[in-house]
Amino acid sequence: MNGKMEDNMIEVTGAYKRYDVHTEVLCDLNMSVQRGSIYAFLGPSGCGKTTLLKCIVGRMRLDCGEIVLGVQHRSQIGYMPQETALLPEITIKETLSYFGWMYGMKGIELARRKQELYDFLDIPPENKRIKKLSGGQQRRVSLCVALLNNPDLMILDEPTVGLDPLLSYSIWQCLFKMLERSNKTILLTTHYIEEAKQANRVGIMRGGCLLAQGEPAAIVKEYNCITLDQVFIKLSTQQETASHSITNNEAGKNYPMLEKKSKLPLLEEKCFSLRNFISLLLKNIYFLKYSPLGWFLILFVPISVSVLFEFSLGQEQFNLKLGIVNEELGHISCSNYSSTCQLASCKYISLLQEHNLDLVLYQDTRKAYSDAKRNLIWGYMHLSHNFTESIHKRMLKKGLVDNGTLLNSEISIWMDMSNQVTAIYLRKNIYVSFNNFLKWLSLRCRWPIEYFGVPIHFNPPIYGSETFKYNEFSIAGMLLMLEFFLPMTYASALLDDKVEGILERSFIAGHTTVELVAAQIFVTVTLFIISTTLLTTIFYGIFNHAFEGSIMLAMVLLILVGITGTFYGISVALIFDNHVSATTFVLGTFLPLAVVSGMIWPTEAMHSSLRSVSWLLPLTHATEAYRSISVRAWTISHPTVYVGFLSGLLWASVLCLITIILVKTKPGMAVK
Numbered sequence: 001m002n003g004k005m006e007d008n009m010i011e012v013t014g015a016y017k018r019y020d021v022h023t024e025v026l027c028d029l030n031m032s033v034q035r036g037s038i039y040a041f042l043g044p045s046g047c048g049k050t051t052l053l054k055c056i057v058g059r060m061r062l063d064c065g066e067i068v069l070g071v072q073h074r075s076q077i078g079y080m081p082q083e084t085a086l087l088p089e090i091t092i093k094e095t096l097s098y099f100g101w102m103y104g105m106k107g108i109e110l111a112r113r114k115q116e117l118y119d120f121l122d123i124p125p126e127n128k129r130i131k132k133l134s135g136g137q138q139r140r141v142s143l144c145v146a147l148l149n150n151p152d153l154m155i156l157d158e159p160t161v162g163l164d165p166l167l168s169y170s171i172w173q174c175l176f177k178m179l180e181r182s183n184k185t186i187l188l189t190t191h192y193i194e195e196a197k198q199a200n201r202v203g204i205m206r207g208g209c210l211l212a213q214g215e216p217a218a219i220v221k222e223y224n225c226i227t228l229d230q231v232f233i234k235l236s237t238q239q240e241t242a243s244h245s246i247t248n249n250e251a252g253k254n255y256p257m258l259e260k261k262s263k264l265p266l267l268e269e270k271c272f273s274l275r276n277f278i279s280l281l282l283k284n285i286y287f288l289k290y291s292p293l294g295w296f297l298i299l300f301v302p303i304s305v306s307v308l309f310e311f312s313l314g315q316e317q318f319n320l321k322l323g324i325v326n327e328e329l330g331h332i333s334c335s336n337y338s339s340t341c342q343l344a345s346c347k348y349i350s351l352l353q354e355h356n357l358d359l360v361l362y363q364d365t366r367k368a369y370s371d372a373k374r375n376l377i378w379g380y381m382h383l384s385h386n387f388t389e390s391i392h393k394r395m396l397k398k399g400l401v402d403n404g405t406l407l408n409s410e411i412s413i414w415m416d417m418s419n420q421v422t423a424i425y426l427r428k429n430i431y432v433s434f435n436n437f438l439k440w441l442s443l444r445c446r447w448p449i450e451y452f453g454v455p456i457h458f459n460p461p462i463y464g465s466e467t468f469k470y471n472e473f474s475i476a477g478m479l480l481m482l483e484f485f486l487p488m489t490y491a492s493a494l495l496d497d498k499v500e501g502i503l504e505r506s507f508i509a510g511h512t513t514v515e516l517v518a519a520q521i522f523v524t525v526t527l528f529i530i531s532t533t534l535l536t537t538i539f540y541g542i543f544n545h546a547f548e549g550s551i552m553l554a555m556v557l558l559i560l561v562g563i564t565g566t567f568y569g570i571s572v573a574l575i576f577d578n579h580v581s582a583t584t585f586v587l588g589t590f591l592p593l594a595v596v597s598g599m600i601w602p603t604e605a606m607h608s609s610l611r612s613v614s615w616l617l618p619l620t621h622a623t624e625a626y627r628s629i630s631v632r633a634w635t636i637s638h639p640t641v642y643v644g645f646l647s648g649l650l651w652a653s654v655l656c657l658i659t660i661i662l663v664k665t666k667p668g669m670a671v672k
């Protein structure tokens with residue numbers, strides 16, 4: 001350290017920085033901040049103050065130039081960002097515990113420091129939640145966080161912006177006290193000229209250049225002015241005329257670029273520290289403690305979705321109205337067939353009733369047709385006036401009967417096919433009832449049943465159950481879909497932190513992206529293990545869905561899909577800068593994924609072009625593997641199962657890679 005640096009806490013030489021070729025923010029900026037002083041950066045909005053501070057705290061790299069600091073570690077810097085950047089839901093006490101953990105402060109040490117700062121900054125009772133504090137109180141808590149670890153260098157980005165004069169005054173009083181008590185160095189930005197006058201030294205900044213720096217009174221004298229406002233106007237006019245504006249084309253051409261990236265002023269942090277990781281977990285626990293929506297997602301969504309799924313999908317349909325025009329009976333009802341009734345039509349109708357149908361008797365087909373047209377019934381059937389006799393003849397003579405008998409033994413049906421699911425359900429019941437009717441008839445007439453039944457015999461199933469239930473098919477898809485998309489909702493907390501500047505504050509305080517992603521994965525995996533356990537217990541333990549294979553294997557597959565979803569969620573949170581865009585994107589991917597992954601309907605039924613891309617999707621093979629484990633009891637050695645695992649692993653790796661790329665390249669995550 002040279003002699004000059006011994007006196008100075010910050011020295012910036014020849015600093016250049018731009019976001020893109022059109023936005024040159026810092027332009028050959030030179031400045032120095034003496035130890036044990038308050039330095040106020042004065043400049044209009046957009047002149048580059050925040051950019052310079054971010055370069056000083058090592059969150060941005062200069063394109064050219066050098067920054068030398070009198071401290072080496074992040075823990076020696078206290079940073080207060082422009083926005084409050086505190087979790088609004090949690091209390092003051094919890095906020096300080098979270099940062100305290102990060103700085104390795106515990107027990108008595110933390111309690112003592114907190115008490116000191118509470119008195120010093122006049123902090124409200126510590127059990128108050130941040131969102132319940134006034135704007136000024138929130139700023140004081142934010143300052144309290146920045147001072148917690150007793151840093152040597154304080155960097156405050158517009159600490160008084162938007163505050164009333166009394167609050168601004170109280171914050172300045174705090175700064176003076178700090179200077180007096182512990183000889184700290186304070187660098188702050190402001191665009192209030194009156195306020196800047198109170199600092200030991202002022203730097204006047206405009207268009208990315210430092211126009212002047214020194215003691216306020218000395219600057220006023222040097223430029224032959226009466227007030228600092230006049231100095232600012234004079235220097236700004238001079239800068240305009242000298243065409244030193246950063247938007248100037250020539251400036252753009254002469255913009256120097258280093259071949260190598262400029263050095264960061266602070267030492268690199270260890271990429272993973274257990275202490276920092278635990279502090280992030282602590283923050284997540286505090287967040288969940290006050291988040292009814294979080295608990296809703298973890299507990300209520302799996303419970304409600306599984307219960308709703310069970311009771312609304314794939315169940316028997318009740319009380320479907322079907323019209324009957326039975327000419328054999330005329331006006332008499334035969335809804336209760338008894339052994340005294342000799343009519344075959346009545347027996348058939350009574351067999352139909354076993355399927356929970358609501359049969360409506362009609363005298364003629366015209367009225368039945370008109371009711372079907374008005375959607376009062378789903379369809380109607382017609383049985384002729386001598387159905388019993390004709391069906392007997394037809395069976396006995398094996399179909400070799402006259403046309404009239406053939407016609408009279410036929411049951412004619414007209415159906416409303418607008419709702420295909422209901423119509424097909426009705427058709428199935430009409431066929432099944434007729435098959436049972438034929439059995440009954442052959443038994444009654446002592447005919448060999450083999451002659452009259454449909455000559456197809458279904459043996460006990462090789463896998464699965466004989467009765468068709470749609471939810472037995474869709475349960476795999478539903479579980480995997482929840483596993484994949486639930487972690488995305490947890491990732492919204494990460495997006496919140498990013499948008500509200502909490503993430504940036506954490507990085508400046510010393511957290512690394514590795515710790516952040518690791519904590520996010522840890523919390524999400526823990527939460528979705530709870531959700532998965534709940535879901536599987538409800539489906540297989542309470543609703544007794546068939547599960548033939550290894551539960552452990554199925555759980556591992558679900559967790560693998562959950563991890564894939566976690567990386568997907570983190571990537572979405574990193575890509576987008578607001579909730580609306582992120583939610584729109586997630587919804588936009590949810591629907592195609594649900595439709596094309598064979599979750600709602602088998603992939604075998606898809607158009608060949610879709611089938612050829614469907615297997616590329618993250619949930620297609622996993623769904624098939626889950627079905628094979630749960631219904632066929634296949635093990636990992638079967639290709640369908642291991643391909644499901646391999647596809648899951650591949651997708652988890654691809655999305656993990658995308659997360660790493662985003663972490664390393666996205667502004668706000670990576671140092672740019």
Ligand SMILES: Nc1ncnc2c1ncn2[C@@H]1O[C@H](COP(=O)(O)OP(=O)(O)OP(=O)(O)O)[C@@H](O)[C@H]1O
Nearest residue numbers: 019023025043044045046047048049050051052667
């Ligand atoms: N991430 C970014 N990408 C592109 N341009 C940016 C980005 N951040 C800031 N800028 C631009 O850089 C310039 C300087 O911004 P900066 O935030 O440093 O100004 P400031 O002096 O701190 O302003 P304020 O007082 O309003 O906070 C502005 O013109 C701004 O639009």
